[in-house]
Amino acid sequence: MQVPAQFQYEKATSVDEALRLLAQYGPESRILAGGHSLIPMMKLRLAQPQALIDINEIGELARISVEEHTLCIGSMVRHAELLASAVVGEHFPIFHDAERVIADPVVRNRGTVGGSLCQADPSEDLSAAFAAVRGEAVIQGIYGQRTVPVREFFRGPYETVVGDGELLVGLRVPIRSSASAYRKVERRAGDWAVAAAGAELRLEGETVAEAGIGLTALGARSFCAPEAEEFLTGGPATQARFEQAGAIAAEHCAPVADQRGPVDYKRHLAATLTARALRAALHRWRGGHPAAGEARETEA
Numbered sequence: 001m002q003v004p005a006q007f008q009y010e011k012a013t014s015v016d017e018a019l020r021l022l023a024q025y026g027p028e029s030r031i032l033a034g035g036h037s038l039i040p041m042m043k044l045r046l047a048q049p050q051a052l053i054d055i056n057e058i059g060e061l062a063r064i065s066v067e068e069h070t071l072c073i074g075s076m077v078r079h080a081e082l083l084a085s086a087v088v089g090e091h092f093p094i095f096h097d098a099e100r101v102i103a104d105p106v107v108r109n110r111g112t113v114g115g116s117l118c119q120a121d122p123s124e125d126l127s128a129a130f131a132a133v134r135g136e137a138v139i140q141g142i143y144g145q146r147t148v149p150v151r152e153f154f155r156g157p158y159e160t161v162v163g164d165g166e167l168l169v170g171l172r173v174p175i176r177s178s179a180s181a182y183r184k185v186e187r188r189a190g191d192w193a194v195a196a197a198g199a200e201l202r203l204e205g206e207t208v209a210e211a212g213i214g215l216t217a218l219g220a221r222s223f224c225a226p227e228a229e230e231f232l233t234g235g236p237a238t239q240a241r242f243e244q245a246g247a248i249a250a251e252h253c254a255p256v257a258d259q260r261g262p263v264d265y266k267r268h269l270a271a272t273l274t275a276r277a278l279r280a281a282l283h284r285w286r287g288g289h290p291a292a293g294e295a296r297e298t299e300a
C-alpha cells in the first residue's frame with residue numbers, strides 16, 4: 001500500500017489565513033486544492049511536503065463572475081462548475097469544450113482550475129485553453145496581488161511563476177467579441193491528451209483580426225503557437241489558411257515520443273487539431289454551435 005510521508009495538515013478559511021500559514025511553514029509547505037494531482041504524488045513520495053494547507057473552505061476563491069467586462073474565475077472553481085457555468089459557455093465556449101474531455105466526472109467534481117494550472121503538467125487541457133484566449137493569472141502574496149499573463153505563467157513542466165508564500169487566487173479573461181473552440185485526441189474517453197489544440201478567432205469582415213492558438217501535450221512553449229497566430233492575423237479566414245496555420249504550429253512545437261505515440265504522429269495531430277479548432281471557432285463566429293461531442297476524438 002502506498003502511503004504519504006508524515007505531514008502537518010492545516011485548514012485555511014480565508015486567503016489571509018492561507019498566506020499566514022504559507023509564511024509560517026515556509027517553502028516546504030504546499031497548497032491542497034482538489035488533491036487529484038498532489039495526493040497521488042505524495043503517495044508515490046514524489047512530493048513530500050512538511051505541511052499541507054487546505055484551501056477548500058475559502059468560499060471567495062470558488063466564484064465565477066463578470067466584473068468590468070472581464071470573466072473572473074476563482075482558483076477553487078471545480079472543473080464541473082466551469083463546465084456548468086452558462087456565462088463561461090456564452091463568452092468562451094473553449095472552456096466547455098475542454099472541460100467535457102477532461103478526465104471523468106469523479107475528477108471533474110473535485111479537481112480545480114487553479115490546481116490544474118499550478119500543477120503545470122505539459123498535458124493539462126486548461127493551460128492550453130487559457131493560453132489560447134490570453135487569460136491572466138492573479139497571484140496573491142502578503143505584499144498584495146500581481147497579475148501575470150497565462151502565457152508567462154509557466155516556467156516549464158511542473159513549474160510556474162507562483163513563488164513560495166504566494167497563492168494563485170484566480171484567472172481573468174477580458175470579454176470581447178470572439179469565438180473559440182477546443183479539440184482533443186485521446187486514446188480512450190477520459191484519458192489525458194495524445195494531443196489537443198484550442199483556438200480563438202476575432203474577425204473583421206472576412207479577415208482575421210486576432211487569433212489565439214493553444215496546444216497541449218505537444219511541447220509547445222507556454223502552451224501556445226505564436227508563429228501560427230502571426231501567420232493568420234490580417235489574412236482571410238479560409239480552410240486553406242487554417243491548414244497552413246496548423247502546419248506552422250506542428251513545425252514549431254516539440255512533442256516527445258511516449259506511450260501515447262511517436263513524434264511524427266503527434267505533429268500530424270498538432271496540424272490537424274489546430275485546423276479543426278480554428279474551423280470550429282469560425283463556425284461559431286458565424287453563428288453555428290458545433291455539437292458538444294465533437295470536442296472529443298478517441299483512437300479506439
Ligand SMILES: Cc1cc2nc3c(=O)[nH]c(=O)nc-3n(C[C@H](O)[C@H](O)[C@H](O)COP(=O)(O)OP(=O)(O)OC[C@H]3O[C@@H](n4cnc5c(N)ncnc54)[C@H](O)[C@@H]3O)c2cc1C
Pocket residue numbers: 030031032033034035036037038039075101102103104107110111112113114115116118119121123124125126162166167168169190191192193
Ligand atoms: C485520473 C485522472 C485523470 C485526469 N485527466 C486529466 C485530463 O484529461 N486533462 C487534464 O487537464 N487534467 C486531467 N487530470 C488532472 C486534473 O485536472 C486535476 O484536477 C489537476 O491536475 C489538479 O487539480 P487539483 O485541484 O486536484 O490540484 P491539487 O492536486 O490539489 O494541486 C496540484 C498542485 O497545485 C498546487 N496548487 C493547487 N492550487 C493552488 C493555488 N490556488 N495556488 C498555488 N498552488 C496551488 C498544489 O500545491 C499542487 O502542487 C486528471 C487527473 C486524474 C486523477
